[in-house]
Amino acid sequence: MLGEEIAFGPGKADLLDAIARTGSIAAAARDMEMSYRRAWLLVDAMNRCFRNPLVNSTSGGNQRGGASLTDTGHDVLRQYRALQQSLDAAADAQRASLEQMLRRKPAP
Amino acid sequence: MLGEEIAFGPGKADLLDAIARTGSIAAAARDMEMSYRRAWLLVDAMNRCFRNPLVNSTSGGNQRGGASLTDTGHDVLRQYRALQQSLDAAADAQRASLEQMLRRKPAP
Numbered sequence: 410m411l412g413e414e415i416a417f418g419p420g421k422a423d424l425l426d427a428i429a430r431t432g433s434i435a436a437a438a439r440d441m442e443m444s445y446r447r448a449w450l451l452v453d454a455m456n457r458c459f460r461n462p463l464v465n466s467t468s469g470g471n472q473r474g475g476a477s478l479t480d481t482g483h484d485v486l487r488q489y490r491a492l493q494q495s496l497d498a499a500a501d502a503q504r505a506s507l508e509q510m511l512r513r514k515p516a517p
Numbered sequence: 518m519l520g521e522e523i524a525f526g527p528g529k530a531d532l533l534d535a536i537a538r539t540g541s542i543a544a545a546a547r548d549m550e551m552s553y554r555r556a557w558l559l560v561d562a563m564n565r566c567f568r569n570p571l572v573n574s575t576s577g578g579n580q581r582g583g584a585s586l587t588d589t590g591h592d593v594l595r596q597y598r599a600l601q602q603s604l605d606a607a608a609d610a611q612r613a614s615l616e617q618m619l620r621r622k623p624a625p
Contacts, residue, residue: 460619495611496607496608502603511519511524511567512567
């Protein structure tokens with residue numbers, strides 16, 4: 410969060426991955442089955458929330474041109490994936506012991 | 518989750534804490550500003566989802582008597598709090614570095 414705005418999260422991370430993979434916001438939006446407008450708004454929010462932009466759109470603004478991650482974009486994405494892995498690892502280690510105490514099916 | 522049912526989570530953990538502190542489901546419900554019926558349903562769900570009950574109600578069933586955590590209840594609560602702490606610790610370590618890349622306020 411940055412103030413009231415969601416600076417980064419799982420959906421934005423997946424969108425960055427899709428932009429890196431496809432080379433454009435429009436193609437990334439299609440891949441993720443979201444509207445171009447929604448993808449563009451998510452990119453705009455990220456670019457405004459971070460000190461440096463995360464995505465470069467080569468034709469800029471609202472035009473549908475090529476897009477790529479900046480160095481900051483790659484860095485934020487890498488750190489976010491590392492954070493997710495740490496949380497998953499921390500959860501897995503302790504969750505197993507809790508889950509062993511569950512029944513297989515809820516009692517009626 | 519156990520099947521479709523939420524076996525345990527932050528609200529149920531807080532309810533167990535309140536039952537341990539107050540010694541009754543009714544008093545725990547008042548403390549948490551929820552209805553007795555809702556507290557009772559949450560306790561019932563926990564008791565059905567785990568192999569052993571987490572809460573003993575001394576007058577049993579739907580009567581409003583004393584209640585306490587079983588050994589399993591204490592154990593689940595302790596392990597859940599440890600899980601939360603691990604996740605918080607894992608998040609704190611890596612989140613700081615991501616947050617340093619944010620602006621102080623969203624750009625307009």
